[in-house]
Amino acid sequence: MKQYLDLMQYVLDHGAQKHDRTGTGTISTFGYQMRFNLQEGFPMVTTKKLHLKSIIHELIWFLKGDTNIKYLKDNNVKIWDEWADENGNLGPVYGSQWRSWPTPDGRLIDQISNIIHTLKTNPDSRRIIVSAWNVADIDQMALPPCHALFQFYVADGKLSCQLYQRSADIFLGVPFNIASYALLTMMVAQVCNLEYGEFIHTLGDAHLYNNHIEQAKLQLSRDTKTLPVMEINPEVKDIFSFRFEDFNLKNYEPHPHIKGAVAV
Ligand SMILES: Nc1nc(=O)c2c([nH]1)NC[C@@H]1CN(c3ccc(C(=O)N[C@@H](CCC(=O)O)C(=O)O)cc3)CN21
Ligand SMILES: O=c1ccn([C@H]2C[C@H](O)[C@@H](COP(=O)(O)O)O2)c(=O)[nH]1
Numbered sequence: 001m002k003q004y005l006d007l008m009q010y011v012l013d014h015g016a017q018k019h020d021r022t023g024t025g026t027i028s029t030f031g032y033q034m035r036f037n038l039q040e041g042f043p044m045v046t047t048k049k050l051h052l053k054s055i056i057h058e059l060i061w062f063l064k065g066d067t068n069i070k071y072l073k074d075n076n077v078k079i080w081d082e083w084a085d086e087n088g089n090l091g092p093v094y095g096s097q098w099r100s101w102p103t104p105d106g107r108l109i110d111q112i113s114n115i116i117h118t119l120k121t122n123p124d125s126r127r128i129i130v131s132a133w134n135v136a137d138i139d140q141m142a143l144p145p146c147h148a149l150f151q152f153y154v155a156d157g158k159l160s161c162q163l164y165q166r167s168a169d170i171f172l173g174v175p176f177n178i179a180s181y182a183l184l185t186m187m188v189a190q191v192c193n194l195e196y197g198e199f200i201h202t203l204g205d206a207h208l209y210n211n212h213i214e215q216a217k218l219q220l221s222r223d224t225k226t227l228p229v230m231e232i233n234p235e236v237k238d239i240f241s242f243r244f245e246d247f248n249l250k251n252y253e254p255h256p257h258i259k260g261a262v263a264v
Helices: 002-014 052-063 070-074 094-100 111-121 135-140 173-191 210-221
Strands: 016-018 026-037 129-131 147-155 158-169 195-209 229-232 247-250
Touching: 002 026, 002 173, 002 195, 002 210, 026 173, 026 210, 052 070, 052 094, 052 173, 094 111, 111 129, 111 147, 111 173, 147 173, 147 195, 158 173, 173 195, 173 229, 195 210
Parallel strands: 158 195
Antiparallel strands: 016 026, 026 195, 129 147, 147 158, 229 247
């Protein structure tokens, strides 16, 4: 994952000191893009061990349209705990916008079903977009969407996806976001009978929190390893039918995990 290490090095070399909402302080840069060819392996960071279980369950949870952390808690995933209210609710975050975006006249739009339909019937469309950035709902969300908008693109029978992420926690969030959207792209490709193309990750405010700098430098001192391979149960042909057991990551041999506190 040279692309990820290059991002870390770039922000260390060129980033500006910036205050932030959490009071932690960051070193930050604005506007950065990484590309991952999904035929060259699954883009999981190898310079620290990533907890894939959390990533898969979070993605299944988004696709269910769920915005309560109960499903995550039942599967021992804790990454959203700090933001939920006393009933486990996060407000109308990703799952709600992806599957049931409310219209002014009272309908609900299932953006995921719509993009699957368009990919199957009109793959050359330049409008294959999912937006979580629902301006009218933002003040009811526990956290405004970071991965705000993504677009699919088909050429030569290959499916690519580009994500716009407005705010990117390079040490903790970004490795999760890359793996999650790479996996989503592969799942969408499978159900639409397309080959794997690229995942393109475009970042707005890309920052390293001041209490993650040592962890970043440790990762930069480690050598990269061959990317693992993600096997997906080929029998699943419906985007909403994937289960945790349908995924099998092979040959993931990362360096040891590195701890870092999450800024709330
Ligand atoms: N500051 C901040 N960074 C984020 O990346 C982030 C937020 N806030 N708020 C909302 C979600 C929650 N996300 C999170 C939250 C925690 C971890 C985290 O603690 N990761 C650890 C443990 C992983 C695990 O338990 O599975 C890690 O080492 O990766 C990662 C992503 C991504 N988002
Ligand atoms: O998927 C995610 C979700 C969140 N983040 C990070 C980016 C920021 O560090 C915080 C959000 O704080 P804001 O003040 O709302 O920007 O969470 C991420 O990297 N990936």
